[in-house]
Amino acid sequence: MQVLQADDYRYGLNLLKKYSEISIISYVLEVISSIFLAPYTMLLYSLTAYATSQHILEEIMASLQRYLVLSVIGGVLALVGFVLGLIAILFYLIPSAGRLAKWSSTLSTPSKLLKYGYYAGFIFGAISAALIILAVITSNGTTPLPGMIVKQPGAREGYQGLLVIIILGLVVTLLVMGLGILLGWVGMIMFLLELGSLTKEGLFKAVAILDVLSSGLSLVNIRVRPPYANPVAIILFLMLFPAIRLTTLLLLRKATLKVLSVEAVQP
DSSP: OHHHHHHHHHHHHHHHHHHHHHHHHHHHHHHHHHHHTHHHHHHHHHHTTTOOHHHHHHHHHHHHHHTHHHHHHHHHHHHHHHHHHHHHIIIIIHHHHHHHHHHOGGGHHHHHHHHHHHHHHHHHHHHHHHHHHHHHHHHHTTSOOHHHHHHOTTHHHHHHHHHHHHHHHHHHHHHHHHHHHHHHHHHHHHHHHHHHHHHTOHHHHHHHHHHHHHHHHHTOOOOOOTTTOOHHHHHHHHHHHHHHHHHHHHHHHHHHHHHHTSOOOOO
């Protein structure tokens, strides 16, 4: 029984180490993509202070034409980083928590919260993406085409009714997605804190604290209000968040390497 527990312990920690490594690559790609997409970021910061939605859209489309190569490179890097992030969570973090829960039942509740929360978030995220595509397609049907007006007077109203239903469904799925991801994240924080207590490795708890800090920073909404905005403060903030996030992932890798280098502890 102890041999099986030791196998679960080491296998789970190895998965957690691989999760941190893939997440580091994913996050570096996202940071690089944000550099390529920086013209649009700064444009949004400058426009949201005074421009209308239509004006913002027009400026973004004009910028896409001016910086087409940067847009393509940044978009591809962002997509690859996003996919790697999903792979890290689905195929490494969640299985890692499951195996370590077999090693110690103390990790069972955080493991389940992490697993079902993230699964729900990703499933409803996929449904939301499908609804967005459907809404775009349906919205084309609300355009007053001449043939539609003459031959099918009620068709436009029917499309509008369907669009309202789709949007309401989208709101619900987005709310469930957000709640699921939040529960999964809370489960991960609980998992790291408990793992730190069980292994007597303080770095796991430091990772949890830094993750909470970086997540809090990501929720801070900075709006540039020319000419009163301080560009230095904005740049420092934009550098601070990725620095903390990257440090968090590096510390997680270091923590798993440290506990893997010693003999398996008894839960």
